[in-house]
Amino acid sequence: MIIEKATNEKILTTVEELTIPQGKTLFLLLGEKGNYDLKELQIALKERGISFFGALFTSVIYGHKKYDDGALLSLLDLEEKPYVIEGLDSDEPKLPAVFEEEAFVEKMMDRTALVIVDGLSSHIATFLSNLYDHFGPGVNYIGGGAGSLTFVKKPCLFTEDGIYQDGAIVAFLRQQINLGVRHGWKKVKGFLVATKSQKNIISQLNWQDAFAVYRKVVEEDAGVELRVDNFFEVAKGYPFGLVKENLECIVRDPIAINEEGHLVCVGEVPEDASLDILRGKTEELIEAAGLAAEDCFLEKATNYSGCLIFDCISRVLFMEKDFERELTVICKRVEQEMPHTPIGALTLGEVSSYGDGYLEFFNKTIVVGVLYERR
Amino acid sequence: MSAADNIFKNLTVLYEMALSIGQSLELEKNCDNFLKILLARKNLSYAAVWLREDKLLPQGHPNQLQLSYGKPRYFIKERSIKECERLREVFQNKDYLSITEGSPYFQDFVHENNIKSGTYVIFPLSNLGYLKLYSVQAKSCFFDEKEIKQLDKVFKKFAISLEGCISHQKMIKEVEERKKAEEELSQLNETLADRIDKEVIRSRQKDVILQRNARQAAMGEIINSIAHQWRQPLNSISLAASNILIDLELGEDEEQIRKSCDFILQRAEDMSGTITDFMDFFRHDQVISDIDIEALLIDIGGMLQAQLFSSNIKLEWHIQEGFKLKTYKKEIQQVLLNLITNAIQAFDGLSKEDKKISLTIRQEGSYIIELYDNAGGIAEDIINKIFDPYFTTKEKGHGTGLGLSICKNIIEAKLHGEIQVQNIDGGALFQIILPESLENLND
Ligand SMILES: Nc1ncnc2c1ncn2[C@@H]1O[C@H](COP(=O)(O)OP(=O)(O)O)[C@@H](O)[C@H]1O
Ligand SMILES: [Mg+2]
Numbered sequence: 004m005i006i007e008k009a010t011n012e013k014i015l016t017t018v019e020e021l022t023i024p025q026g027k028t029l030f031l032l033l034g035e036k037g038n039y040d041l042k043e044l045q046i047a048l049k050e051r052g053i054s055f056f057g058a059l060f061t062s063v064i065y066g067h068k069k070y071d072d073g074a075l076l077s078l079l080d081l082e083e084k085p086y087v088i089e090g091l092d093s094d095e096p097k098l099p100a101v102f103e104e105e106a107f108v109e110k111m112m113d114r115t116a117l118v119i120v121d122g123l124s125s126h127i128a129t130f131l132s133n134l135y136d137h138f139g140p141g142v143n144y145i146g147g148g149a150g151s152l153t154f155v156k157k158p159c160l161f162t163e164d165g166i167y168q169d170g171a172i173v174a175f176l177r178q179q180i181n182l183g184v185r186h187g188w189k190k191v192k193g194f195l196v197a198t199k200s201q202k203n204i205i206s207q208l209n210w211q212d213a214f215a216v217y218r219k220v221v222e223e224d225a226g227v228e229l230r231v232d233n234f235f236e237v238a239k240g241y242p243f244g245l246v247k248e249n250l251e252c253i254v255r256d257p258i259a260i261n262e263e264g265h266l267v268c269v270g271e272v273p274e275d276a277s278l279d280i281l282r283g284k285t286e287e288l289i290e291a292a293g294l295a296a297e298d299c300f301l302e303k304a305t306n307y308s309g310c311l312i313f314d315c316i317s318r319v320l321f322m323e324k325d326f327e328r329e330l331t332v333i334c335k336r337v338e339q340e341m342p343h344t345p346i347g348a349l350t351l352g353e354v355s356s357y358g359d360g361y362l363e364f365f366n367k368t369i370v371v372g373v374l375y376e377r378r
Numbered sequence: 379m380s381a382a383d384n385i386f387k388n389l390t391v392l393y394e395m396a397l398s399i400g401q402s403l404e405l406e407k408n409c410d411n412f413l414k415i416l417l418a419r420k421n422l423s424y425a426a427v428w429l430r431e432d433k434l435l436p437q438g439h440p441n442q443l444q445l446s447y448g449k450p451r452y453f454i455k456e457r458s459i460k461e462c463e464r465l466r467e468v469f470q471n472k473d474y475l476s477i478t479e480g481s482p483y484f485q486d487f488v489h490e491n492n493i494k495s496g497t498y499v500i501f502p503l504s505n506l507g508y509l510k511l512y513s514v515q516a517k518s519c520f521f522d523e524k525e526i527k528q529l530d531k532v533f534k535k536f537a538i539s540l541e542g543c544i545s546h547q548k549m550i551k552e553v554e555e556r557k558k559a560e561e562e563l564s565q566l567n568e569t570l571a572d573r574i575d576k577e578v579i580r581s582r583q584k585d586v587i588l589q590r591n592a593r594q595a596a597m598g599e600i601i602n603s604i605a606h607q608w609r610q611p612l613n614s615i616s617l618a619a620s621n622i623l624i625d626l627e628l629g630e631d632e633e634q635i636r637k638s639c640d641f642i643l644q645r646a647e648d649m650s651g652t653i654t655d656f657m658d659f660f661r662h663d664q665v666i667s668d669i670d671i672e673a674l675l676i677d678i679g680g681m682l683q684a685q686l687f688s689s690n691i692k693l694e695w696h697i698q699e700g701f702k703l704k705t706y707k708k709e710i711q712q713v714l715l716n717l718i719t720n721a722i723q724a725f726d727g728l729s730k731e732d733k734k735i736s737l738t739i740r741q742e743g744s745y746i747i748e749l750y751d752n753a754g755g756i757a758e759d760i761i762n763k764i765f766d767p768y769f770t771t772k773e774k775g776h777g778t779g780l781g782l783s784i785c786k787n788i789i790e791a792k793l794h795g796e797i798q799v800q801n802i803d804g805g806a807l808f809q810i811i812l813p814e815s816l817e818n819l820n821d
Contacts, residue, residue: 138452139451277391
């Protein structure tokens, strides 16, 4: 259910009217342009004795529309209360002790892990790698980065126990999921190696100054001058691709130039990694969204029970008014299989795995998942 | 993509991998740096490094493989396996081995959790061991020939870097040991007695662990006895209770009902008595006392009554009237309970008449306690081992193998005596020799 122009009051009134069946958990996705006080909202919901968790996103998705100021309420079947992991700003985020238990891992087998991270934390990759270390391909992962498009850090995650910044929420859904992960960005220039990089900052490409190399490629292709002041505007059309053999590459989004003149990306770029510079065309991106939805139905299931979408906010910034066409394409495909309206959020980075492989933090990518009941 | 493009792409990925090798001298970190990238770039599900034990440890076995690294840990199950002999041969004329779910040998390679299908590809790491890669996909090999050729070089480099890590580890150990030796040397001023004390403490700590396990084991045995002991009274309680219900329904007189209630109360009291008796065993005695062995045996006989009765075993003793043993009561009690329980268990599955367990005590300076059973004795080839901790011939769940080891420990360490065993007359004879006086022996 979507509430437009959302406020604490509106959300609480709606929740009052809602009858939440036993065993269901309320999942609340808030578009950042709404008017909330997260702490008060969390306290008020807790007072009402409901099971809930949620996050503040740049925008939320309901069907084929996005709502920057909307609040999306949905009910989930969770296996356990959601787990909160704190300390994603340090290099050893500590996972809950139960994740170590064989019986717990066994119990979660084949379920869906909904993973919401604070998208502005510095050690998301480490966290995901630790998470994958415990559950491997035993569960399927879907989720994305919460947080504000202003790139100002603030608490953006909440559960019954409090509100959190630099953290993550992991909720195990009872259902299984089929996933589609696509982006549709194509290579304009390969032959690049991040010869010097640290975390999300690239300082050298092919042993030369990273910005200089990048600028040359972009200026040639776009025919505009790339400067520090128009960097974001132009660079959003030219992300990097981390080469992954035999699969679509993983996109890394350059968003700024720092004081030293190095490229700052969303998500980590390992040193010595092989990179491409990519370019997007609206039609190709939309086509990719359709393929992501298509991928969800490669293996048909029965008993579908919902559809989740985590779509990168940068796709909105790039496609602008055409963006909702992307959602429409997905909805059309999903409609053919099930009556449920897709829900989701626009994210700062997306979480999923390519099939049975490594768990990754994506950028500029769309992750679609269709939930179905276990047999 | 053009052919040149492709080659370049391959090269850059190899470049990244090659550079990720040997960035750390720590074995685990080195594996992690490299294999994480291999997993991510090739979209594999699992990577593991198995190294031969003798490469890692001075007394290690060359045919035993140890898991030195496995990512994600989700898959990790076994950590030490015997190297399949054929494997070494295979790699004499092959650079890698790929094995897929359909293969009849697939199961022999599964040493991980949660793997029922998919494909393993195994590469030798020079003579150190193996790199084992796994993908959920059931392709005959998830690398093509060209990739194998490329990776082969990378893996060779990886193996060399592992050798570096291992010798680094050894060196660190050596340095530590030398340091320790030096420290010890400089501490030689400390009296020799001091060091002996330390050694004693260390071996005591070992004992403590052993004893803790032993306590648990004994507890298990005792709970078992309690269960036996309770089965019968529980039955009669539930019978009496249903009688009460019937009486109530039929409107029988109060007297009848009261009788049944009294009966239940009496049984319940007996049962709680059992627990108190058994719990008594878990305390240690600090003081030596004069123990009436006969009374003690009556107690033990009572506790084990259900088991003795159901197997039709007679527990008898030959002790001079009024005989007293000066020692720690709880300790001797626990020893006898263990020995008698073993004897009872030795009759398991044995059908014969005249089953008996008998105990005698005499004094010839020292005290000599003898416990004899006619349950067939102990096979000669294991008789030397039965006092070893964890040695048991019983099925899992029935024996812990700790009973006799704890007896021996109590007798030697606390009671300053000896225990021996021999086969005699179609049974086992346990002989305990205790000093005449314990005074001045324990502090
Ligand atoms: N009275 C006995 N007769 C025959 N075998 C015995 C007797 N007592 C002990 N044993 C043997 O010694 C083994 C070790 O005994 P113990 O240390 O008490 O361990 P456990 O009873 O748990 O197996 C027993 O498994 C049994 O094989
Ligand atoms: Mg025993």
